[in-house]
Amino acid sequence: MENKEITIYDIAKALNISPSTVSRGLSNHPAINTKTKNKILKTAHDMGYQTNKFASNLRKKTTNTIGVIIPRLDSLFMSSVIAGIEKVANNAGYNLIISQSLESEKKEKNNALTMYNSRVDGLIVSLSNGTRDYSHFKKFIDKGIPLLFFDRIAEELPSTKVVIDNFRAGYTATQHLIEQGCKKIFHITNDMHRNVYRDRFEGYKKALIDYSIAFKEELFVINDMTESAIVNYIEDEIVKKQNVPDGIFLTSDSSAAVAITTLRHHGFSIPQDIAVVGFNNDIISKVTEPPITTINYPGVEMGETVARILLNHFTGNGNLNLTNTVVLNTDLIVRKSSLKS
Amino acid sequence: MENKEITIYDIAKALNISPSTVSRGLSNHPAINTKTKNKILKTAHDMGYQTNKFASNLRKKTTNTIGVIIPRLDSLFMSSVIAGIEKVANNAGYNLIISQSLESEKKEKNNALTMYNSRVDGLIVSLSNGTRDYSHFKKFIDKGIPLLFFDRIAEELPSTKVVIDNFRAGYTATQHLIEQGCKKIFHITNDMHRNVYRDRFEGYKKALIDYSIAFKEELFVINDMTESAIVNYIEDEIVKKQNVPDGIFLTSDSSAAVAITTLRHHGFSIPQDIAVVGFNNDIISKVTEPPITTINYPGVEMGETVARILLNHFTGNGNLNLTNTVVLNTDLIVRKSSLKS
DNA sequence: AAATAAATTGCAACCGATTGCAATATCAAA
DNA sequence: TTTGATATTGCAATCGGTTGCAATTTATTT
Structure with a gap:
């Protein structure tokens, strides 16, 4: 019968010893004689024994x-x-x-x-x-x-x-944009309830300050970073109002991808008009045109x-x-x- | 004490009935009087009872x-x-x-x-x-x-x-390319050990035949669809040998994205020179330039x-x-x- | 009201591993 | 050879819910 499960009682019976000894042998208890233990291990293996985790869990909690x-x-x-x-x-x-x-x-x-x-x-x-x-x-x-x-x-x-050190990552990303000559860098991110976004924002702000670029609230955009939110923001704020940055730092690659797609659609060239940095090094960052500069996440x-x-x-x-x-x-x-x- | 777990025995004691009745009441056994059952349910809830799944699993296997x-x-x-x-x-x-x-x-x-x-x-x-x-x-x-x-x-x-009906999906994708005027359609896919690829391939082949386009082995490319495999194929076979199709049907969006990126890099325009269809409707298909025609997967x-x-x-x-x-x-x-x- | 049937409930064994404590075996020292 | 110490092993209770079967209640019938 394939059907019957093997238990420590079966092993005990086969070896003519007690179930307690089998249990201890199986779990490497120090009080068990090495020879006995080896016999138990071998028999258990030969008989195709599998621990019943429920019995064990029940007892061990x-x-x-x-x-x-x-x-x-x-x-x-x-x-x-x-x-x-x-x-x-x-x-x-x-x-x-x-x-x-x-x-x-x-x-x-x-x-x-x-x-x-x-x-x-x-x-x-x-x-x-x-x-x-x-x-x-x-x-x-x-x-x-x-x-x-x-x-x-x-x-x-x-x-x-x-x-990860989100502050430093935010700083590094922003610094990179500054070093590329950007002076007006937007930051598109999620709301500040999560540490990851807050710290990246702080890093972004610190980089601006360190490089003597004034931080203004209007550079800094919060939304839920869904596809439509990104598209809407770009079309309403950047395109319509002609409030155009020369760099954008977004806190995810997929939103960066959407941003690039939308901006190009409206005639901007990336990175010449607007440089873009994303976050995560997700696969998507490699296949957009142009591919996205990003922060690698371990x-x-x-x-x-x-x-x-x-x-x-x-x-x-x-x-x-x-x-x-x-x-x-x-x-x-x-x-x-x-x-x- | 928050510490002690409540068991059916505690409920039984509280109600002065037997644990069996509690057990049956909790699991909606038909033999239990409705009044009793409701009392049990209420007490269980009030006492913060949680089933111990291990005891239950152990018994019920x-x-x-x-x-x-x-x-x-x-x-x-x-x-x-x-x-x-x-x-x-x-x-x-x-x-x-x-x-x-x-x-x-x-x-x-x-x-x-x-x-x-x-x-x-x-x-x-x-x-x-x-x-x-x-x-x-x-x-x-x-x-x-x-x-x-x-x-x-x-x-x-x-x-x-x-x-899904992979045959039909493959057929539909190919038919769409044919209807766009494609006459030389490559099919880049994984090896035929998995049904999904085999069936899509059969659909592709059938569409060609139905529209009187000869199927040739060389149109049909198998590799592991990693990024590098796609890039290598395109550079070695399409670009170098100038063996250029007017349409490509790939069986994943990420490989389609890589293909588009690589082809554009080599000066082809998509879809004018080469039309591309992917598979899966993954997010990536929306953000490439141009966005990718694909098969939606439920x-x-x-x-x-x-x-x-x-x-x-x-x-x-x-x-x-x-x-x-x-x-x-x-x-x-x-x-x-x-x-x- | 007695007898029979139907509805509820309880008893006790069981699922299989773990473990404190007691019992036995083994070995060294006296 | 006896004794005390140490190493091994076994006994039996326990974890908490489930379930076949017997016992008890309650309802129905005559």
Whole structure:
């Protein structure tokens, strides 16, 4: 019969020893004699034994599952982060439950509840743009379930965070535009509720100041960065009002791509009239005409890092409370969209 | 104490009834008196009861978990499919374990093993391009674990499949190019091991024949559709050898985007010299210059469909063996990359 | 009111692994 | 050879929900 599952009781019977010994042998308990252990391991393998995780979880009160909540899956960045987390987690015998908030606070709260009910051992989150309050994470904190953030973090919460230096990236991007001779640089970004956008904005502002370019509120544009929002802004503000910049720094490649497409459609040449810098080094940045100068984001590394911190916490190596924030490096990738010279 | 978990025993004690009754009341057993049931439900809610899934799984031998193995996450199509599956599955109280094969057979086999060991109740798969044999799915079939495929399917296996009509989509795309006046249409695609590419190719061929255009092997190009493979092909075969088509049908938008970028770089105008059609309606198709004519893929619908079939099987409505293949509709989305007139 | 049928509820075993503590085996020292 | 120390192994309870079957209630019929 293929049907019957093999249990430690079967192994015990086969070897004429007790199930406790089998259990301990299987989990490498130090009190077990090496010979006995090897016999157990061999028999288990021969009989095709698989641990029943539910019995084990029930008893140990742990699930070997890590929850991941992210805004969306459909970017190279996110899928790289997931690949990084998955690699580290699977090697350690953990499974992932992944869900998308689709930038909605409500869905994020829902997802968090599902994760809680599934009793994940740890939760890794990148916040949705819509999220304003963090009450849905309280349960986790109260119950001592490790909660870590990456990229879009909750600064108010006392959790471990893995981020890039958004300030510096914003500074570098802006500085690059200035060095290309831009004097009137627009910054199109999302609202300031998320650290990533706020810090990039601060970097942008600081670069302007350092190079003695006055920062004016009207240079700085906030919207939700959807395709239509970008198109509308460009057509209404730049084209119609003839309020034309010589450089634009946008905080995503897809919005930069939309911007370039729209601007060219209205007769502007990129980068001669307007230089453009995006963010993320997503695939899209390579295939627009011209290709987009952007900031490279270390996705896989970010995923591996956040997963490793969590796992170290589980195994008792490393303390979540000690590693509060990890900052990863980024690079500016220069392509034609910004090269005036 | 926030600490202590509430169990059915606590509820039983509070109401002075037996745990069995509580269990049955909670799971809507018909034998339980409605009044009793309501009391149980109310008390459970008031006390903040949460089912312990491990105890339940242990006893019921089901995990309420569905495994999903896909090639990659980073496309709009895949993230839509996942969103669709997730929506249906979560509503029914199921969790998802998602993993990426990254187009590698080895990783896919590995992922399948992990899913098996995690005892998923069902497995949903879209095959990697590298997959040649299907032995890693045997375990599931032998053990009666439902196995469903979507998009990139294993035709040899007797599983339920959800696909689009790739033949027709290929036909439509090609027909569109022909109607634009193209006479020499290249087809750049992946190798024929996956149904999606094979069927699109057959559609392409049929359209040529129907419109009395001779199909020649040299029109038809196979490679792995990576960025470099596309660039190399175009530079070596089209540009250097001056073997220039007047239309190209590629089976992904990202490769179409790369093709357009490369061709323009070499002085061709799109669509005047060469009309281009892609596949997938990924975001990238909208931001290239010119934007790409493509086939729209019903991602969310595909995900919902495959998940719903699986869930119906679990609940006993609908029989997996009866629904063998579901075919969803696609549309041709015409954009500038193909409009010669 | 007694007898029979139908509706509810409870008992107790079970799912399979884990673990504190007691029991036994092994080995070295006296 | 006896004793005490140490290394191994086993016993039995436990985690929390589920379910076949028996027991008890309640409703219906005569």
